[in-house]
Amino acid sequence: METIKNYVEIHKKRFLEELFDLIRIPSISAIEEHKDDMRKTADFIKNSLIEAGADLAEVKETTGWPVIYGQKLIDDSLPTVLVYGHYDVQPVEPLDLWDSPPFEPELRDGKIFARGADDDKGQLFMHVKAFELMNRTGTLACNVKFMIEGEEEIGSPSLKEFCKQNKELLKADIILISDTTMIAQDTPSITVGLRGLSYLEVELTGPNRDLHSGLYGGAVGNPANLLSKMVASLTDKNNHITIPGFYDDVLEISDSERSDMAKAPFNLEDYKTALDIEAVVGEKGFSTNERTGIRPSLDVNGIWSGYIGEGAKTVLPSKAYAKISMRLVPNQDSKKIDTLFIDHIKKIAPEGTKVEVKSLHGGQGYVTPIDFPAYRAATKAIGESFGKQPIPVRSGGSIPIVSDFEEVLGIKSILMGFGLDSDAIHSPNENYPLFNFYKGIETIPLFYSYFAEEIK
Numbered sequence: 001m002e003t004i005k006n007y008v009e010i011h012k013k014r015f016l017e018e019l020f021d022l023i024r025i026p027s028i029s030a031i032e033e034h035k036d037d038m039r040k041t042a043d044f045i046k047n048s049l050i051e052a053g054a055d056l057a058e059v060k061e062t063t064g065w066p067v068i069y070g071q072k073l074i075d076d077s078l079p080t081v082l083v084y085g086h087y088d089v090q091p092v093e094p095l096d097l098w099d100s101p102p103f104e105p106e107l108r109d110g111k112i113f114a115r116g117a118d119d120d121k122g123q124l125f126m127h128v129k130a131f132e133l134m135n136r137t138g139t140l141a142c143n144v145k146f147m148i149e150g151e152e153e154i155g156s157p158s159l160k161e162f163c164k165q166n167k168e169l170l171k172a173d174i175i176l177i178s179d180t181t182m183i184a185q186d187t188p189s190i191t192v193g194l195r196g197l198s199y200l201e202v203e204l205t206g207p208n209r210d211l212h213s214g215l216y217g218g219a220v221g222n223p224a225n226l227l228s229k230m231v232a233s234l235t236d237k238n239n240h241i242t243i244p245g246f247y248d249d250v251l252e253i254s255d256s257e258r259s260d261m262a263k264a265p266f267n268l269e270d271y272k273t274a275l276d277i278e279a280v281v282g283e284k285g286f287s288t289n290e291r292t293g294i295r296p297s298l299d300v301n302g303i304w305s306g307y308i309g310e311g312a313k314t315v316l317p318s319k320a321y322a323k324i325s326m327r328l329v330p331n332q333d334s335k336k337i338d339t340l341f342i343d344h345i346k347k348i349a350p351e352g353t354k355v356e357v358k359s360l361h362g363g364q365g366y367v368t369p370i371d372f373p374a375y376r377a378a379t380k381a382i383g384e385s386f387g388k389q390p391i392p393v394r395s396g397g398s399i400p401i402v403s404d405f406e407e408v409l410g411i412k413s414i415l416m417g418f419g420l421d422s423d424a425i426h427s428p429n430e431n432y433p434l435f436n437f438y439k440g441i442e443t444i445p446l447f448y449s450y451f452a453e454e455i456k
């Protein structure tokens with residue numbers, strides 16, 4: 001621990017400068033225009049892996065954005081850790097809500113403010129620096145492989161195929177991921193569950209053109225009115241999802257598991273204050289943490305139709321659209337949910353309208369066991385660096401590729417994330433506290449040592 005702390009202390013300024021350079025490249029995977037930035041970022045990571053001591057690091061082409069693969073294999077008899085992370089980031093709009101430009105990282109109140117500061121550049125870079133530390137201090141306890149992708153924020157469309165084609169190369173004992181959160185700086189936790197996702201877009205068409213809302217209003221079905229009703233009907237008064245069959249595969253959690261979960265510290269008043277809301281809304285019969293952790297949900301992510309410019313225009317729109325996501329729990333199948341959703345939407349579309357539904361992306365949920373070597377190693381590592389034992393927590397977020405890793409590669413993942421809910425990922429003013437960045441770098445080498453011990 002002393003060696004680790006010393007190394008971090010001596011090099012912390014450089015670590016931060018390097019992370020800033022990584023963050024400055026606007027690698028937004030959703031926007032084609034950033035093609036050159038995606039490549040630049042991939043090269044940057046490849047080079048930092050080489051500088052940190054990798055024997056091999058290369059930018060590998062896929063059908064989409066490239067993947068960086070790197071490795072340092074030191075001893076056949078030692079276990080192999082495969083580090084996964086993503087170098088792509090979410091779009092930055094609305095720009096005017098940022099207090100500083102998203103790709104000009106700034107330090108304020110001990111936090112790095114920038115897009116990607118946490119999700120996931122800050123978190124993946126901790127792994128590169130921890131790897132450097134272990135190499136330079138001669139403490140590397142496992143073989144290491146890196147797989148850093150550029151498509152996580154768009155649903156990882158190429159990575160499953162990449163895994164299928166590189167099964168041998170990616171062979172490892174565990175996949176180590178820092179792309180999740182912990183409860184608080186003084187309440188460390190390990191994520192043991194991720195939700196799955198079904199994400200679809202609905203297009204409802206009424207008349208063949210926009211109409212004068214005076215001449216036709218009241219006589220022709222308005223797709224904006226009708227789509228709003230359809231969306232509203234997808235949940236009932238208890239906030240239960242009404243799609244037939246939706247809950248069929250949801251695993252009910254036992255009362256004892258629920259009461260274990262309820263032990264994780266959580267303050268509803270603080271939660272509401274942080275969001276400036278006076279009440280929470282969710283499925284009847286479940287707590288806030290249960291609503292995100294063990295129950296599925298359905299949300300409109302975007303909804304549009306008609307005239308949204310300045311002032312008023314009297315128009316009865318021809319079309320209305322909604323982007324709808326459903327967060328799923330383990331055992332719910334996202335393809336099956338897509339089908340149930342599409343069938344149901346078609347059924348409830350009112351007479352005189354046409355409806356089209358596109359599936360945008362999706363993936364399965366994931367649960368990590370807590371009685372296996374990687375979990376024990378992560379617990380010991382965090383326990384030592386934070387001075388407090390971590391609590392297992394189920395997250396509401398999704399990293400759909402994690403279940404594919406298990407399916408295709410047969411390797412389990414451990415979600416040792418260091419983000420906080422207050423990091424505002426995907427939002428304006430995304431940030432990452434320096435405390436978490438440096439603590440992460442300290443904790444990762446401990447994970448490697450304890451994992452090597454556990455596997456022996």
Ligand code: BES
Pocket residue numbers: 119120152153154155156179180181197361362395396397398399400
């Ligand atoms: N890192 C997040 C997921 C996350 C964050 C999980 C915090 C748990 C805690 C990831 O980058 C993400 O945003 N995933 C998307 C998946 C989607 C784009 C397919 C999500 O959850 O919306």
Ligand code: MN
Pocket residue numbers: 086119120152179
């Ligand atoms: Mn992420």
Ligand code: MN
Pocket residue numbers: 090119153425426
């Ligand atoms: Mn994300």
